[in-house]
Amino acid sequence: MPRFMGFVRMEEGIGTPPQSLFDAMDAHIGERAASGVFLDGGGLYGTEDAVNFVVRKGEVSRVDGPYAEAKEVVGGWSILQYDSLEDAVADQQKFAELHAEHWPEVTVISTLRQISNGPDAPGD
Structure with a gap:
């Protein structure tokens, strides 16, 4: 199952x-957790305490937040499991629609990416 x-x-x-x-997200995630779709996830704090390690030209440097250049x-993040890519995409759209309905004054980008199980392409 992807x-x-x-x-x-x-x-x-x-x-x-x-x-x-x-409240809407609690209900949405609760339903998906009960059905086995939602495996794990959560919100993230801001970048004020974030730490990046940048690898450039074979050198590693540490860059602590906050990051003024970050737009x-x-x-938040989640790990989800669906029967098909089509099911995953449809459900991610529902998740995005919760934000449009309940917080329409902000711009939110809801991204879905398939997790690789090895060197093969998605769906292989």
């Missing part, structure tokens, strides 16, 4: 989402 990683990206420092979005940050 597994996927979902990301939610948004502008940092835009405030707290409305309670109605938290969008990953605010």
Whole structure:
């Protein structure tokens, strides 16, 4: 059964989402957890405590947050499992629609990526 990683990206420092979005997401995620679709996930703190290790030309350097150049940050993540890519895409759209309905004043990018099980292409 294919597994996927979902990301939610948004502008940092835009405030707290409305309670109605938290409530809708709790119901949405609860249903998917009960059915075995939602395997794990959670929200992320801001970049003020983030640490990046940058590899450039064979050298490793550490860069601590916050990152002034960051326009969008990953605010949440999930590991999901679906019977098909089509099911995953349809459900990710429902997840994005929760944000459109409950927090329409912000721009949110909801990304879905299939998790690789090896060197083969997705779906192989």
